[in-house]
Amino acid sequence: MSHTSKSFDQDLSASTDLFLEMGMLASNQVAQAMQALLESDMLLARQVVEKDSAINQLEVQIDEHILLLVAKRQPAARDLRYVMAVSKGVVDIERIGDEAVKIAHMAQQIAKVNSHTYCYHEVQHLSNQVRVMLSNALRSFEYLQADSAFEVMRSDNEVDFEYQSAIRALMTYVMADASQISQVINLMWVLRALERIGDHARNIAELVIYISSGTDVRHSDFATVQQAVADAGKADNDKDSAANNC
Template identity: 65%
Template sequence: MQSDKHISKSFDQDLDEAIRLFLYMGDSAANQVAKAIHALIDKDETLAQEVIEMDFDINRMEVELDEHILLLVAKRQPAAGDLRLVMSISKGVVDLERIGDEAVKIAKMANRIAAQGKSSYGYAEVQHLSNQVRLMLNNALEAFSQSNAEQAFEVMRNDSVVNNEYQSAIRALMTYIMEDSRQVSKVINIMWILRSLERIGDHAQNVAELVINYISGQDVRHSDYAMVEKAVQEANDRLAARQVSTMSVDDYEALESNDD
């Protein structure tokens, strides 16, 4: 992920380990969400319980990563872009842990719905929204891994799509209730699951904002899309200029080698 290496190899190793732990925690949280949805759709109480127990591992990763970052800052005293990256990881850990919490909520609701008997009300809405949200999360983690500000910006833009689809799903469920009042309890539980999915999307957006922050140096939280797009473009321009500069040096060294 980090293309710029430092004089201290141990610093690079510490930083790479923080990145690795963060991405591993992110993948684990994403897997937890996927399993929670499968537990709901398949009425698999065993899988739902597995999701609940996975939360212990997510919490353990949070503690481990927090300790690693604390030691990294204390020993290495990172500055500038390195410090932004470290702080982005530190803040992003909170979002990943809360994604795990939302997955647990979904799993518990899945067990409650399974105990209420057969019903397919709201499953299509849940499946559709979960696909959108999980894509957001996976793209946010990939943007972090690849230091891709443009991909992170796309995640941010998708959050408004998720919010609109969430509202649309809630309206559809209200229609189900009006058509059959006997399904009120089951439908309300589905609404809570949709709410958890919408929050997971918010946390994915937060991770995307952190990606843009450490790449561009600008805090884009609570910013309109025009400002975010400008920050992304400026970051891309700086990266392109640096690549051209690096290529020029490489070309020069190649020419010098040929002359010899």
């Protein structure tokens, strides 16, 4: 985003950089937690838990940036929406970090019993989908791409479907081999954590559309979201036309 005030631009850019840094850290935490689970790596799982404090510290740092920015600059219109979106988005990212910690804890529990990769296919498949969804959400925020954010929102339905399918598959494993019930329950908690990460990624995507269009699309149907994305595209085109006519 570009503004008439260079100092405001710098302040906002600093907050955005911290936001994206926090997002990448949380994304890496999810990836490492899943690696710890799949490889029964208790050391890596412990490192994921220990690194959660870094995400929490970034949340505090970003909150301080936002508070000072609002106090000094008193942003309005789209600038204010952007600042509010960063403030809300850090909450989702912090919770993604929390879900990564939950996965790491489950990885430790499973590794204590054995290193058998029973039922892992369903978990790994959902993990891959969710991590792509999170990566796309962060990228759409970085470049303020409302259309890409809309695709992230649509993909959340696929994640929800896969989550339910994975739960059913795990229940089938339990019925076939009741001795695995403890491990399956732990994996169900992992699936739940992954599904929630997908929800937080969707929330970040909704914030992108809010910034771009001015429409709060939370709890909205896809027709409403699609119209907001179209409005965002029209606003960007009008801005480009005005710039070219100057």
